[in-house]
Amino acid sequence: MKSKKTKRNPVFAAILATVILLTLTRPLVAQNAKAFDITSRFKLWLLNNEARAMSSLKADGLLVERVNSPFALMPFNSSPAAMAEERLWAMHYKFYVLLDEIQEIYAFAKTYGSGRFGILFKQHRPEIWGVMPLQAALPGLVSITAVEYRKAFHAALLKALSLDASRDVDLSARLQKAVKKLSDEEFRLLDDYLNTFSALFPGDPTATMISTFIESGSKKQFAAALKDFLYPVFTAPVFTDINISEAPVEPDDPLAELEKLTGGMAENATNEQTGAATDSDEDDDDNTQAGETQTTPTSLEPPPPGTEDLFKIWD
Amino acid sequence: MKKGHLVVLGLFLALFACDLNAVELKYRFRPGSVYEYEHSVKRSSRMAAYKSTSSQTPVSSTQKFSLRAIDFQNGSYIVDVVSSSGTYRRYIKENGALAGAPGETGQAIPFLLTFPAVDWKVSERHQVQQTLMSGDNALPATWNMLLKSYDAEKQIAEILFTLAVKLPEDRIRRKDFTLKGKALFNCEQGILQQAEWASSYRFVLSNREMAVARELWLFDHQETGSLKLLASRE
Numbered sequence: 001m002k003s004k005k006t007k008r009n010p011v012f013a014a015i016l017a018t019v020i021l022l023t024l025t026r027p028l029v030a031q032n033a034k035a036f037d038i039t040s041r042f043k044l045w046l047l048n049n050e051a052r053a054m055s056s057l058k059a060d061g062l063l064v065e066r067v068n069s070p071f072a073l074m075p076f077n078s079s080p081a082a083m084a085e086e087r088l089w090a091m092h093y094k095f096y097v098l099l100d101e102i103q104e105i106y107a108f109a110k111t112y113g114s115g116r117f118g119i120l121f122k123q124h125r126p127e128i129w130g131v132m133p134l135q136a137a138l139p140g141l142v143s144i145t146a147v148e149y150r151k152a153f154h155a156a157l158l159k160a161l162s163l164d165a166s167r168d169v170d171l172s173a174r175l176q177k178a179v180k181k182l183s184d185e186e187f188r189l190l191d192d193y194l195n196t197f198s199a200l201f202p203g204d205p206t207a208t209m210i211s212t213f214i215e216s217g218s219k220k221q222f223a224a225a226l227k228d229f230l231y232p233v234f235t236a237p238v239f240t241d242i243n244i245s246e247a248p249v250e251p252d253d254p255l256a257e258l259e260k261l262t263g264g265m266a267e268n269a270t271n272e273q274t275g276a277a278t279d280s281d282e283d284d285d286d287n288t289q290a291g292e293t294q295t296t297p298t299s300l301e302p303p304p305p306g307t308e309d310l311f312k313i314w315d
Numbered sequence: 316m317k318k319g320h321l322v323v324l325g326l327f328l329a330l331f332a333c334d335l336n337a338v339e340l341k342y343r344f345r346p347g348s349v350y351e352y353e354h355s356v357k358r359s360s361r362m363a364a365y366k367s368t369s370s371q372t373p374v375s376s377t378q379k380f381s382l383r384a385i386d387f388q389n390g391s392y393i394v395d396v397v398s399s400s401g402t403y404r405r406y407i408k409e410n411g412a413l414a415g416a417p418g419e420t421g422q423a424i425p426f427l428l429t430f431p432a433v434d435w436k437v438s439e440r441h442q443v444q445q446t447l448m449s450g451d452n453a454l455p456a457t458w459n460m461l462l463k464s465y466d467a468e469k470q471i472a473e474i475l476f477t478l479a480v481k482l483p484e485d486r487i488r489r490k491d492f493t494l495k496g497k498a499l500f501n502c503e504q505g506i507l508q509q510a511e512w513a514s515s516y517r518f519v520l521s522n523r524e525m526a527v528a529r530e531l532w533l534f535d536h537q538e539t540g541s542l543k544l545l546a547s548r549e
Contacts, residue, residue, distance in 0.1 A: 049520065049522065049531055052487070052488070052520060053518075053520045053532060053534070056488055056490075056520070057518065057534060059449060059450060059483075060482055060490065060492075060516060060518065061536075062423065062449075063447065063449050063454075063482065064492065064516050064536070064538070065425075066423055066424075066425045066447075067426045067447075067478060067480070067492075067494055067514065068356075068425075068494070068512070068514055068538055068540055069425035069427075069540075070425065070426070070427060070428040070476075070478075070494075070496070070510075070512060071411065071427065071428060071507060071510065071542060072405060072407045072411055072412070072427050073342075073350075073352075073382055073394065073396065073405070073407060073507065074352070074354055074380070074396070074542055075354065075378070075380050075396055075398040075400060075403070076403075076419065076422065076424070076425055077398070079356040079358065079374070079376045080358070080376060081358055081360075081374070082358045082359050082360045082371035082372065082373060082374040082536075083360055083371060084360040084361050084362035084369045084370055084371040084534070084535075085360070085362050085532075085534055087362065087369040088362055088364055088367075088369065088532065091367070185366075185367055186367075188365070188366060188367070189364055189365060189366075189367045192365040192366070196522070196529045196531070199527050199529060200522055200524040200527050200529060201524060
């Protein structure tokens, strides 16, 4: 028995250590991994080449400086240098900024551009769950402030997702704006780099993806469904319209929504469609969010077979 | 006169004539003397990345400094180099090598041009081989010198010099470095009268993957330096 125990212990310890290591390393790996990454490899390639060049220039510069004082009787202090490469580094810095911008735009479009994420939130109304404890204590207050809760929740959600409604409502325009920060010469140079990267690494499609994304994304609008997610319609009456003592049951009552949600997923889509129609009618009166529901997908459809769904809510 | 005497006389004259052409290049700073020099440097650079090019406006600087000769001990002249950046003590050997620089401890000492301890003759080439350290790499370097002309009246020797050194390269880094110059050495006083030199550094970084090679960047740095004796006084 003893011998069996002693044999098992190292195996058990090794398994335990592996599990612990895997648990610890996973967050580290996740930190480096970006969703829908198309720019990192190209950026690293350029950064590495820069580092090589900078290293050689510095080492050789020190050597050249030593050789350029050939007489022992002269001062050895160095003179101010003229370094044309500084302009190159400045241009590259602009490329890095643009690449980061492209990466963010691409990731946003990929993640939220289909509209599914927005619909999911619309259906499940997590902001209602957030105010549930208040509903029990102060039901009237919640009715009045429901819209404000929703707005605050939505604003916090966008912030948490690093989205900015005014900036991201038109990703194509955002991309155009970012590209325009480069001069013609700088853009040509970036294009040359992308072509070089593709030629050197024919199996790596990222450089081609970047150039294609810049070319097509700047010309036509994409990820239009993001608009609805960024500017949702808040339908409850505003505070000034409400008489607190005679406050009617709010049409968009949080608990009613919650009941709907808990009532069944199947009915929800239909309710949501009706709700959306009502929303748009009320919104016309309000005139604050006019025209924002035009591109709204009305229901969340299961993804076609074979495509990966982000949320897998049908499983 | 006998034939033998004529031959001896001829040989003597031939030897004497050779001696007239031979020059000895040695620093001989006179202790107690002050030598004033002007040192000018001009640097320019250029960069190319595909069709993008950039040139930096040449940067020039001129400074005056003086050399105070203090003593001659153990084969080295003890001098102070006094410039706007401070006073630095140097121990300079007769051939131009540096025996010590106590005020510049820890600083990389330049790769100095040293004269071979021989009699120089016009159009005769001389080589001095040294090792140039670049980090951990020891790079063999050679100073090539040539006495181009000698003004016997003024006792001024005109020397041409070049440096041959191969900078570290690999499959993606290609480099060229040249340095050429001219110096006028006052053999009577044993001091450098004037010197001019120009260096050119060219570095091409390329990328190679399998059979594909692409040149990325070209860096070209030029530098000219000059040294001129303005005055010497005791």
